[in-house]
Amino acid sequence: MTINKTTEETMTIERRKVLVLAATAAGALVVPHAAAQNFPSRPVRVVVASGVGGASDIVARMVQRAVARTSPHPFVVANMPGGGTSIGGREVASAAPDGHSVLMMHEAVIVATAQGIFKPGIEELTPLAITGRDIYTVVVNGTSPYRTLKDLYDAARTRSVRTAVNIGGLNHFTSLLAAQSAKVEIRPVQHGSGADSVRSLLGNQVEVIFTVPSDVIEYQKSGQMRILGIMSDRRSVYLPEVPTTAEAGFPSISDLNHMWWVPKATPADRVAWLRGQLKSAMEDAEVRSQMSRLTIEQTFLTGADVEAHVGRKKAEIQILVDKFGLR
Amino acid sequence: MSKNLTERRADIVFAIVLMALGLGAVIVGMKIPPSRFDPLGSGVVPALMGGGLVALALLVLASALTSFKIGDGDRLFTGLDDMGEETPSLPRAVGAFAWTLIYAVSLEFRLVPYWASTFVYMAALVLALAPHSKRSYGMTVVVSGLCAVALDLIFRNVLSIDLP
Amino acid sequence: MTLLEAFAGLIQPLPFYTISLGVFLGIVVGALPGMTGGMLMALTLPFTYYMTSSNAITLLIGMYVGGISGGLITATLMRIPGEPASVVTTLDGYPLARKGQPGRALGLGISASLVGGGLSWIALVLLSPPLAEFGLKFGPFENFALAILALVLISSLSRRSFVRGLIAGLLGMLVGVPGLDETSGQMRFTFGIDSLSAGFNLLPVILGVFALSQVFADLMTGDVKVQRVNADRKGIFISVADYWIHGWNMLRSAVIGIFMGAMPGVGASVASIAAYTTARNMSKTPEKFGTGSEEGIIASETANNASSGGTLIPIITLGLPGGFTDAVLLAALQIHNLQPGPHFFKNNTTIVNTIMAAHLLSHALMFVMMVLGSFWIVRLVDIPKRWISPCVLVLCVVSAFSLNGRMFDVWTMLAFGAVGLVLEYLRVPLAPFAIGLILGPMAEGQFRAAMMWSNGSLEPLVTRPISLTLLLFAAALFVWPFLRERRAATST
Numbered sequence: 001m002t003i004n005k006t007t008e009e010t011m012t013i014e015r016r017k018v019l020v021l022a023a024t025a026a027g028a029l030v031v032p033h034a035a036a037q038n039f040p041s042r043p044v045r046v047v048v049a050s051g052v053g054g055a056s057d058i059v060a061r062m063v064q065r066a067v068a069r070t071s072p073h074p075f076v077v078a079n080m081p082g083g084g085t086s087i088g089g090r091e092v093a094s095a096a097p098d099g100h101s102v103l104m105m106h107e108a109v110i111v112a113t114a115q116g117i118f119k120p121g122i123e124e125l126t127p128l129a130i131t132g133r134d135i136y137t138v139v140v141n142g143t144s145p146y147r148t149l150k151d152l153y154d155a156a157r158t159r160s161v162r163t164a165v166n167i168g169g170l171n172h173f174t175s176l177l178a179a180q181s182a183k184v185e186i187r188p189v190q191h192g193s194g195a196d197s198v199r200s201l202l203g204n205q206v207e208v209i210f211t212v213p214s215d216v217i218e219y220q221k222s223g224q225m226r227i228l229g230i231m232s233d234r235r236s237v238y239l240p241e242v243p244t245t246a247e248a249g250f251p252s253i254s255d256l257n258h259m260w261w262v263p264k265a266t267p268a269d270r271v272a273w274l275r276g277q278l279k280s281a282m283e284d285a286e287v288r289s290q291m292s293r294l295t296i297e298q299t300f301l302t303g304a305d306v307e308a309h310v311g312r313k314k315a316e317i318q319i320l321v322d323k324f325g326l327r
Numbered sequence: 328m329s330k331n332l333t334e335r336r337a338d339i340v341f342a343i344v345l346m347a348l349g350l351g352a353v354i355v356g357m358k359i360p361p362s363r364f365d366p367l368g369s370g371v372v373p374a375l376m377g378g379g380l381v382a383l384a385l386l387v388l389a390s391a392l393t394s395f396k397i398g399d400g401d402r403l404f405t406g407l408d409d410m411g412e413e414t415p416s417l418p419r420a421v422g423a424f425a426w427t428l429i430y431a432v433s434l435e436f437r438l439v440p441y442w443a444s445t446f447v448y449m450a451a452l453v454l455a456l457a458p459h460s461k462r463s464y465g466m467t468v469v470v471s472g473l474c475a476v477a478l479d480l481i482f483r484n485v486l487s488i489d490l491p
Numbered sequence: 492m493t494l495l496e497a498f499a500g501l502i503q504p505l506p507f508y509t510i511s512l513g514v515f516l517g518i519v520v521g522a523l524p525g526m527t528g529g530m531l532m533a534l535t536l537p538f539t540y541y542m543t544s545s546n547a548i549t550l551l552i553g554m555y556v557g558g559i560s561g562g563l564i565t566a567t568l569m570r571i572p573g574e575p576a577s578v579v580t581t582l583d584g585y586p587l588a589r590k591g592q593p594g595r596a597l598g599l600g601i602s603a604s605l606v607g608g609g610l611s612w613i614a615l616v617l618l619s620p621p622l623a624e625f626g627l628k629f630g631p632f633e634n635f636a637l638a639i640l641a642l643v644l645i646s647s648l649s650r651r652s653f654v655r656g657l658i659a660g661l662l663g664m665l666v667g668v669p670g671l672d673e674t675s676g677q678m679r680f681t682f683g684i685d686s687l688s689a690g691f692n693l694l695p696v697i698l699g700v701f702a703l704s705q706v707f708a709d710l711m712t713g714d715v716k717v718q719r720v721n722a723d724r725k726g727i728f729i730s731v732a733d734y735w736i737h738g739w740n741m742l743r744s745a746v747i748g749i750f751m752g753a754m755p756g757v758g759a760s761v762a763s764i765a766a767y768t769t770a771r772n773m774s775k776t777p778e779k780f781g782t783g784s785e786e787g788i789i790a791s792e793t794a795n796n797a798s799s800g801g802t803l804i805p806i807i808t809l810g811l812p813g814g815f816t817d818a819v820l821l822a823a824l825q826i827h828n829l830q831p832g833p834h835f836f837k838n839n840t841t842i843v844n845t846i847m848a849a850h851l852l853s854h855a856l857m858f859v860m861m862v863l864g865s866f867w868i869v870r871l872v873d874i875p876k877r878w879i880s881p882c883v884l885v886l887c888v889v890s891a892f893s894l895n896g897r898m899f900d901v902w903t904m905l906a907f908g909a910v911g912l913v914l915e916y917l918r919v920p921l922a923p924f925a926i927g928l929i930l931g932p933m934a935e936g937q938f939r940a941a942m943m944w945s946n947g948s949l950e951p952l953v954t955r956p957i958s959l960t961l962l963l964f965a966a967a968l969f970v971w972p973f974l975r976e977r978r979a980a981t982s983t
Binding site for chain 1: 536828
C-alpha cells in the first residue's frame, strides 16, 4: 500500500466525497415532497398543553388508545406545558393546518387568551369537540368546622378564608366566581399545580380549595376532606349527596371541559375526520369505563354546539378579567 | 499572586457587562406594576437581584482597578487553565461552534431532513478534527451516516418526536 | 401480596426481563448527555399501555433508578453530567479520574448509589406514613425556609471566591426570571419574545453551561487523539474498609436525599447539591473538595439515589406527585385504572409492594450492571475526541429539541454554551450558577406565596416551628465554616 498519495489522487477522493454528499443532500430534498396526498399521511400529533399525568393528559391518552384500537392511523401525545398553556397553544396555532396537529386543552386556553398570555389565542384555533366534562367542587379539610357552603362563606365575611390556586389559571377563576356568588372575598395563595393545592388542603395550610372530584373523592371517602358543594346546574351522579351551589343559595357554575382544537385554516374534511375519530373514541367501551372511574361526565359536543360553548365561556371569562383587571 | 494585565482587562469588561445587566434588571423590574392578588409584584425580586449584581460588579471593578484582592479566583471546575502540555487552539473551538450554529439554522428552517443535516454536520466535524487519511474518510462517512439514521429512526419512529 | 411475594414475582422471567431492561436503558440514557431518565420515562409511557400494570411500573422505576445512577459515568469520565443531578459529581469525580484513578472514582460513585438507594428503601418501607405526614406540614413558609437553607449552600460552596460565587448564583437566579410569573399571572422580562413565555427551560441551560462548554473547551486543547483520563479500571470494587470510613457521610447524605426527595418540588439535583455542600462543611479536609475528594463523590451520589426512595413516599401514601418523574409514574398507574390515594396504601398492597420491591431490585441490578460494565465503560475514554465531541454535540441538540419539540430550546442551549465558556474563562464557578438557577424561582415563588398566605406578614417565618428550625439550620450551616477556621487558627 502506497503511503504517499499524489496530489491528483487526493483531489479525486475529495471530489468524490463532495459529490456523494451533494447527491445525498439533493436526494433528501426530493424524497419527502413526494408525500402522500391522502390524509393522515403520518401520525396525528396531539399536543397537550399541560404536564404528564394531569387531567387533560389522561383523557388524551385514553382517546389515543381508543383510536389505536380502531384506526390504522395513530394519535401521538406530546406534552408541552408551560407559559400558562401558551407554549402548547402556540405550537398548534402556528402549525401547518393540514390536520396533523391537534391541541388538547380545556378552558385554560380561553382564560389564557383573555389575559393576553396566550397570543395569538383561540381566535387562531377551531374547536373540534368536547370529550368529557368535569365539574368544579368546593372542598374543605375534614377537620374544619365548615359543614355547608353557608358556613364557609360566613367565615369568609369575618375572618380571612384562604384558597390554594394557580393565579391566572382556571381554578383561580373558579374561586373568583364562587366568591362573587356570595359577595365575599377568598384570599388566593399561589400553588402551581392541582396536586399542590390538594396537598395544601390535606395539610390544612389553606381553608378551601376548588378542584374536580377525581382529585378529592378518595380523600372524601377516608374522611380527610369534605366536599361542600358542586358548581354545576345539576347534581353529579358520582357525588349524589353533594348539593349544587344553587341549592345552597350561592349559584355559580364552573366546569372543565376537555376540548380539542385545530388551527383555524384546517380544511373542513380533515376537521370532519378528526371529529369522527373523537366521536368513536367516546363510544369505546373502555374509554367509557375509565371516564366513569375518573368521575368525568361522558359528554360529547361538536360542531355548532362546541362553538357556542366556547363563545359562552369567552364572554363569562371576559367579564371576570375586566372586573379584576387581570389583563 | 498578582493579576496580569489580560486578567484585569477581562475583569473590567466583565464588571461593566454585569453592571449593565444588573441595571437593566432593576429598571425593567421596577416598571412592572403590582398585580391585584400579589401586592409585592413580580418585578421586585428581579430588581433586587439586579441591585445585588451591580454591587458585586462594583467590587469586581474595584478589585481589578486597584489589584486589591477581594476573594481569590476559585476553581470549582478544573477549568480551562490546566491545559498543560497541550497547545490551545481557539480557532478550532470557534470553528466547531460556528459549524454547530449552521447546523442549528438548517434544523430551524427545516432545509433538509434531520438525518441528512445531522450526517453532514457530524461527518464534517469528525473530519475537521481528524488527521487526514484515506481510511478515516470511509469510517467517518459510515459511522456518521449510521448515527444520523439511527437517531432519526429512534426519535422519529420509535419515540414519535417530529424531528426537524 | 406481601413484600416477599412481590420480590418473588419480580424474579419471574418476564418481569425480571422488564426491570432489567428498564435499569439498563435508564443507565444508558442517564449516562448520555442530553436525555434524562425522566424524559425517557415520559417517552416510554405509550409503550406501557400494553403491559400489565405491575410490569409498567417496574419498567418505569427501573428506568428512574438507572437514570439517576447512570449520570455519574460521563460526569466522572468526561466532566459532562448526564443528568442535572450529576452536576456536583463532576466536581470531584472528574478530578479524581484525571489523577489516574477513574476506576476508583466510578467505584465510589456506584457503591454510594447502591447505599443511598438501599437506605432510602428502608425509609420507604418502614417510615412512609410518618414521613408523608411530616411533609404535609410544609406550607409556603416552610418551603421558603428550605429554599433559603439550600441557597446558603451557594455561599459555602464558593468560600474562596465569595464574590464570584455570589455573582454566579445571582446570574443563575436571573436566568430563571423571564417568563410567566405564576404568582402574579403576569409575563415578565420576555421583551415580546413569545417563545420566552415559559422562560428558559432548565435542561437546555444546564446542557449548555456544563456539557457544551466542556466539549468546546476540550476542542480548544491541542491534542484531539487522547482524552485526558486514562483507562484504568483499578479500584472499581471498593473495600469493606471504605464503606466503614465513608459510612457516616453515606448515612448523612442518604438522610438528606430521602428528606429532599419526599418534599415536593425539590428533587434529586437539590438533594445532591445539599449533601455535597454539607459534606464539605463537615469535612476535616474541606480544601480537598473540588480536587478529587472521595467524600464529595460519595455525598453527591448517595443523596441523589436516596432521593429516589424519598420521592416514592408521597405517591404511595398520599397519591400525590412530588415532581416530574412522580407525575409519569402516576400517569402510568392511572392509565392502568389504578387510582392512587390514601386507600391505595391499604387496598392495593400488590402494587405498593411491587413498587417497593422494584425499587430495591433496580438498585441491585444497577449495581451489578454498572460494576460489570465499568470494566469496559472506562475504555470509553480511549475513544478519540474527534468521535466523542461530535457525538455529544449531536445528542445534546436532539435532546434539547425533544424536550418540547421546538428549536428554541436548542438555541437556548447554544447560547448558554457560549455563556458557560465565558464564565469559566472569567473564573466564575459554575456550580453556584446551577444552584441559583434551580432554586431561585422556587425561593422567590414560595416567598411571595407565603406573603399571600400571611397577608404580608413575615412573622410566621419565625413562629412556625419547622420554618424556624430550617432557618436555624441555615444560619448554622452558614456560620460553621467560619467558626471552624477560627478554631483552627487559634489552636495553631
